[in-house]
Amino acid sequence: MTPDVPTLLDDMAEQARHHLATRGIDNPIVVGIHSGGVWIAEHLRERLGVERPLGRLDISFYRDDFSRIGMHPQVRPSELPEDLDGEHVLLVDDVLFTGRTIRAALNELFDYGRPASVTLAVLVERDGRELPIAAAIVGAHMELGNTEQIKLRGPEPLRLERVAIEPAEDPDA
Amino acid sequence: MTEVSLAGRPSRLPEPGPLPNRLQLTDDGQLRHMLTIEGLKRELLTEILDTAESFANMNEKAVKKVPLLRGKTIVNLFFEASTRTRTTFELAAKRLSADVLNINVDTSSAVKGESLLDTLRNLEAMNVDMFVVRHQESGAAHFIARHVAPGISVLNAGDGRHAHPTQALLDMFTIRRHKGDFTKLKVAIVGDILHSRVARSQIHALNILQTGEVRVVAPCSLLPADVDQLGVQVYDNLDEGLRDVDVIIMLRLQRERMEHAHLPSEHEFYRLFGLTSRRLQLAHPTCLVMHPGPANRGVEIESAVADGPHSVILEQVTYGISVRMAVMSMVMGVHQT
Numbered sequence: 001m002t003p004d005v006p007t008l009l010d011d012m013a014e015q016a017r018h019h020l021a022t023r024g025i026d027n028p029i030v031v032g033i034h035s036g037g038v039w040i041a042e043h044l045r046e047r048l049g050v051e052r053p054l055g056r057l058d059i060s061f062y063r064d065d066f067s068r069i070g071m072h073p074q075v076r077p078s079e080l081p082e083d084l085d086g087e088h089v090l091l092v093d094d095v096l097f098t099g100r101t102i103r104a105a106l107n108e109l110f111d112y113g114r115p116a117s118v119t120l121a122v123l124v125e126r127d128g129r130e131l132p133i134a135a136a137i138v139g140a141h142m143e144l145g146n147t148e149q150i151k152l153r154g155p156e157p158l159r160l161e162r163v164a165i166e167p168a169e170d171p172d173a
Numbered sequence: 174m175t176e177v178s179l180a181g182r183p184s185r186l187p188e189p190g191p192l193p194n195r196l197q198l199t200d201d202g203q204l205r206h207m208l209t210i211e212g213l214k215r216e217l218l219t220e221i222l223d224t225a226e227s228f229a230n231m232n233e234k235a236v237k238k239v240p241l242l243r244g245k246t247i248v249n250l251f252f253e254a255s256t257r258t259r260t261t262f263e264l265a266a267k268r269l270s271a272d273v274l275n276i277n278v279d280t281s282s283a284v285k286g287e288s289l290l291d292t293l294r295n296l297e298a299m300n301v302d303m304f305v306v307r308h309q310e311s312g313a314a315h316f317i318a319r320h321v322a323p324g325i326s327v328l329n330a331g332d333g334r335h336a337h338p339t340q341a342l343l344d345m346f347t348i349r350r351h352k353g354d355f356t357k358l359k360v361a362i363v364g365d366i367l368h369s370r371v372a373r374s375q376i377h378a379l380n381i382l383q384t385g386e387v388r389v390v391a392p393c394s395l396l397p398a399d400v401d402q403l404g405v406q407v408y409d410n411l412d413e414g415l416r417d418v419d420v421i422i423m424l425r426l427q428r429e430r431m432e433h434a435h436l437p438s439e440h441e442f443y444r445l446f447g448l449t450s451r452r453l454q455l456a457h458p459t460c461l462v463m464h465p466g467p468a469n470r471g472v473e474i475e476s477a478v479a480d481g482p483h484s485v486i487l488e489q490v491t492y493g494i495s496v497r498m499a500v501m502s503m504v505m506g507v508h509q510t
Contacts, residue, residue, distance in 0.1 A: 058227060061239035061502075070203075070506025073220065075227040083235070111236035 002160040008139030013047035031055035036094030036152040062104035084113035094152040099131035224499035242271035265497035311335035326504040341374035364424035390414030
């Protein structure tokens with residue numbers, strides 16, 4: 001059984017409101033990581049009533065596995081609507097697994113300026129972290145071991161799917 | 174193709190045709206070297222243009238660099254003068270965080286009698302990762318690609334009259350940004366087709382991308398003998414060739430390659446084949462004017478047209494960086510183990 005995505009989004013929005021309120025942040029820039037993170041970020045931005053346009057990151061040029069697996073075949077342009085200097089960023093991804101995607105995303109974000117803060121929000125936080133990275137806003141926690149992966153399918157409707165890891169597959173979700 | 178000597182050592186150069194693709198693609202069809210456009214698949218050209226699109230909006234960033242090729246060394250090996258091509262390759266490499274070495278061969282070891290292969294072996298011994306090669310002989314980049322160590326990529330930055338693939342790709346990128354779908358377009362390539370490696374690569378790229386109509390406009394003395402095998406409509410009258418076209422690509426009159434008298438005079442050429450404001454009106458009202466540079470103003474193009482509202486000549490230069498970044502990152506990606 002996998003959790004229902006809209007329910008998780010409602011819960012994430014509630015956590016995000018609380019997180020932003022306690023820090024006195026009223027107008028964050030919501031940035032999603034292609035492609036699942038962008039879908040989640042769009043819904044979260046809508047639920048939070050953020051008016052500033054959504055940012056989209058494609059981290060292909062910042063990955064740490066280029067020297068092992070080469071260029072990702074479908075790179076999309078990153079679009080950050082404004083300069084990030086002094087801004088509060090709500091960085092959104094679908095699944096937090098090894099942490100390597102988030103490391104790459106942070107590196108890319110800082111090439112757009114020096115944000116005042118970055119808060120990480122993820123739909124699913126699973127086991128398997130390889131870097132000291134943690135999310136402040138989490139839809140669901142899952143223990144999947146090294147035989148299973150969780151994938152977000154979408155964009156309409158959004159649903160989570162558990163899939164077996166094939167031996168040759170790239171483990172960076 | 175002719176028997177040539179590359180800085181001292183005679184070698185048979187490979188024929189253009191099926192062989193280059195065995196050289197420039199991996200077994201699973203990925204780009205390993207970029208030697209020629211000829212024979213590449215539409216999907217691969219589109220993938221290069223799409224990747225270039227991601228690099229094209231880097232100017233919005235505070236830091237105009239990505240760490241993709243950090244720790245790689247790229248050698249610009251130029252046996253022939255170039256400003257625009259060399260500097261945009263250099264900038265592309267630097268924006269990918271690679272280290273760049275510029276070697277201008279007629280001023281270095283070639284003068285001391287070192288052969289091309291010795292030069293290559295020495296650079297390989299310095300653990301470089303990529304050669305960007307320009308050479309006056311057709312087939313030179315293929316020759317180098319056949320002889321380099323397995324982990325090294327070769328990009329052709331222009332070889333003789335044969336090919337200039339990244340120039341054609343940046344032209345396709347410029348056209349796609351303005352016009353979108355190639356299948357509805359009429360494109361005219363005007364001028365010295367015979368001596369132009371740019372024209373050859375453009376014609377292959379336009380046909381692979383299924384351009385509606387590709388025209389070449391030139392006097393017979395500046396057309397290659399195999400023009401009827403290139404998949405183009407031939408016009409010897411500029412006014413007729415320009416009628417209703419969506420894109421005009423002017424070529425530079427290659428005075429340094431004119432070993433025989435192909436033309437009565439430059440003035441005569443301008444009168445018959447120069448792009449003027451009056452002639453531009455024969456084309457479609459939203460027509461693009463392109464030129465690979467450097468333009469000979471008053472020889473193939475009027476200054477007012479080169480600087481006018483239809484001209485995208487400077488955009489071509491800007492996009493040249495993104496397209497070269499795309500090709501460099503794709504070829505470096507496939508060498509990994």
